Amino acid sequence: MTNHNKETISGKSDTAWLSCYNHSQKLYANSDCTLGYLTTRGFGERMFQKNDSHTQEQLFSPIKELPDGPKQKLANHWSTHFYEHVFSQIDEENFDVLYHDGFSRPNKPVNELVSLEIIKHLLGLSDKELEAAYLFDFRVRNALGKETLGDNICPKTFTNFRRRLLEFEEETGRDLLQEVFEDHRDYLQDEFDIDASTQRMDSTFIEGNIKQLSRIELIAKVLHNFLRDLPDETVANLPDEIQEFADTENLELSYTLEPDEIQPTLEQLVDQGAWLLDRFKTHEQYAELESFAHLQRVLDEQCYRIAELEDDDNDEDDGDGQADAGDSPGWQPIRSGRSAEDENAQTDEDGDIKHIELKDSDEISSDSMQNPHDEDATHRRKAGKSYCGYKANVAETCDGDNPFRLITTIRVATNNTDDGTMLAEDVAELPYKTGLTDLLLDGGYTHKEVESQCASHGITQHFTGLTGQRPPEEKLSLAAAEWDGHRMQACPAGHEPFEQQYTRESGRISGRMDSTFCDGCPQTENCFVKEKQEFYSYGFYERKLKLAKRRKRMDNPENQAFLNQRAGAESLMNEVYHQDGEKTRFTGKIKVKNASIAKAIGTNLKRASRHLNSKRDGKKSAG
Structure with missing residues (x-):
């Protein structure tokens, strides 16, 4: 802008030009500025700009001053291969959707951001180390097609770019990094003539990057997180036992409680959590908190809501938006439960009807929340080990x-x-x-x-392996017979059934063999054909035949290599x-x-x- 007359560029007066400039600054301020970079370019450019500066050779650069030996080593270095086979192959246009359609300062080059994300894992760097590598590590500069030092990068650029990728995928279902991977794979397969048949x-x-929590620690954690998000004046109006828990610093209750104290404490925490959910569900500023959603989800997954005890006064507040600190109200059932009039309703030690009951551990789904720090992580047990x-x-x-x-x-x-x-x-x-x-x-x-x-x-x-138990060695396999699809052409002894049937809907295969063939067969005892009054018969599902054929191929020495x-x-x-x-x-x-x-x-x-x-x-x- 300093080399041109503003009147010539805009065709407007100074006042009108200043108005346009202020509007441009407002657009930039409303955008994610950390994804852009400060520049002296004019404001009349789209925020998304392709990066082709790496294709322009520098007149003077440290590379040109290298002796022949180091220059040859650089030509064969992984960073040079990265530039040619990764960086230069990234289609930046696919990422246009992440940026504003208006006019503002241009983005940090997408091919650089994607490449830096790959280099981060290639070299095992933290974001702080990645920033330093971008500024000072010539290997990284070379991988990005840069011959000199000089430009900067904001540390938040990395996290904001990842956030945009995440939000875009959540909103549209389109995975931009997956597209980069597939383009990269197709390029390498074609470039190096790789047979992928x-x-x-x-x-x-x-x-997961989480601590495995016990059941009581999980419930305590989500309850404590919600209390921590409440204003101090709101917590001050809660019952005393809840206020005490809000101040608790050590949530590792499994280690601090005696064995006979765990179950009562767990039930108390669940009751307090149910009380808080019912108390704050009508307060929008609290009910929309992530910690409130976590508390709701954990109690839904870990507990049954049993009794429906309604109190019309419980949903009222004191007029200033603060929750009352009365007795725990009834927790509205989300599943079928007993009413208060049911003579079989469960009661606690004092004879009061329970509002909530803990599920048995085997009733809790494997996709239940394991730790609020990562709500997507799930539980799996394999070979006696928990994951x-x-x-x-x-x-x-x-x-x-x-x-x-x-x-x-x-x-x-x-x-x-x-x-x-x-x-x-x-x-x-x-x-x-x-x-x-x-x-x-x-x-x-x-x-x-x-x-x-x-x-x-x-x-x-x-x-190379099959689930389930291997049949006894002495038993004849279904694969020992000759088959044409689901029809048996010859049994293991070489005889054809006189009657066969295949039910497509169920995949059931059945047939009958003449007694004259089977009565004197030495394999009758171990055969899959069973004796009836007037004939021998067999019956099984098509999948069992497929597994038998599969096992036969696995056992064939010619297939082992x-x-x-x-x-x-x-x-x-x-x-x-x-x-x-x-x-x-x-x-x-x-x-x-x-x-x-x-x-x-x-x-x-x-x-x-x-x-x-x-x-x-x-x-x-x-x-």
Whole structure:
């Protein structure tokens, strides 16, 4: 603006120009300024601007002054590979939807923000360390196509960009980082001519960034959080026992209470929580608090509301918006419960009808809240061990002739999600985008509906293990017979049934064998065909036949070499997740998922970089 006449630019008087300028500043102030950056550019530009400055070579830069040796090392450094194969391939236009359509100062370059998110996980940096790396680490500068130092970045830019991604996904269901991953995967597959027809898949638990709370600690935590959010003058009007709890600092009640004190204290906390919910549900400024929602959810998940004891005076306040401190009112039932007149209604030690009853532990759903610090995390118990958090499902190529192994998909869900359900998210996309035809899995992915989907999309599933108990060795397998679909062409002894039936709706297969064939058969005792009065018969569901055929293929020595390719899935999980610990540093499903996507892109880049360096050195990298 300093090099041009304002009158010429705007065509307006100084007063009119100043009005336009003030309007521009107001637009900027109402926007998320931390995503923009201070600039001397005019205000007549859209807030979203593509970043093509990295394509313009600097006349003078430290790179040009490097000797030939270091310059060659830089050309083969991961940061140079990152710039070429990640940074330069990011489609910034996809992120246009995150920014205002009005005119304001332009955004911090999107390809830089996305790349920095990937580098954060690639190098294991905190946001503070990432900021310093952006300013002073030439590796990071080189990865972003920068040849010099000089520009700054606001620390809140990282968190605000993540927040916008999260809010946009919650509002629209569109996952912009997932789109970056898929574009990156497709680019690498095409660039390095990777055969993705054979892939292996595995899942792993991601421990949540939360403390595992006991039942009494969970209820105490959400109750205390709500009391902490109330104004001091409001807390002062509450019953004395609730005021005392509001001042409690140590909520680890499991360790401070005697065993016989835990249950009474738990019931007291639940009663106080119910009292608070009923007291403040009509006070909008309190009922809209996140801590109020957490208290409501925990009591809904942990308790039954039993009796409906209405008191017309209980919903009234004292006229100044403060809640009365009277006796606990009845808690309106959300489920079927007994009325106060029911002679079978449950009562407490004093004979009063209970308003609320705790559920048994086995009645509480696995998706119930585990800790208010992360309301998305769920509970899972496997092999006698408890897990709180999430689950990741990852697939990669495993053809040994490929230049390197390419991660083709990464999904994150709550840890009580079935493996087959996670696989279903990729059934339609992977064959179409990557050419997947053969998928190596373990027995946890056996899922009737998903197997049908895989078959309809041309995916052959190869299982390296099956759930359930293996049949006794002496018993003849259904796969020992010859089958044409659901029709038996010959039993294990070579005879064909004289009558067969298949019920499509239920998948039931049945048939009858002539007694003259079966009476003298040496395998009759161990055969799946059973003797009747006038004939022998069999009957089972089609899925049982599929499992028998699957087990036969697994036991075939000729297939072992192919199935053994799945063993590398364990190293995949270690490379992506467990090298820096099993616990995530993030809370919330979307944040954990976005971090996983960034890790997957970084892992693919490292593999591609190792391949390029091996190729330069004349070595063969592992496909």
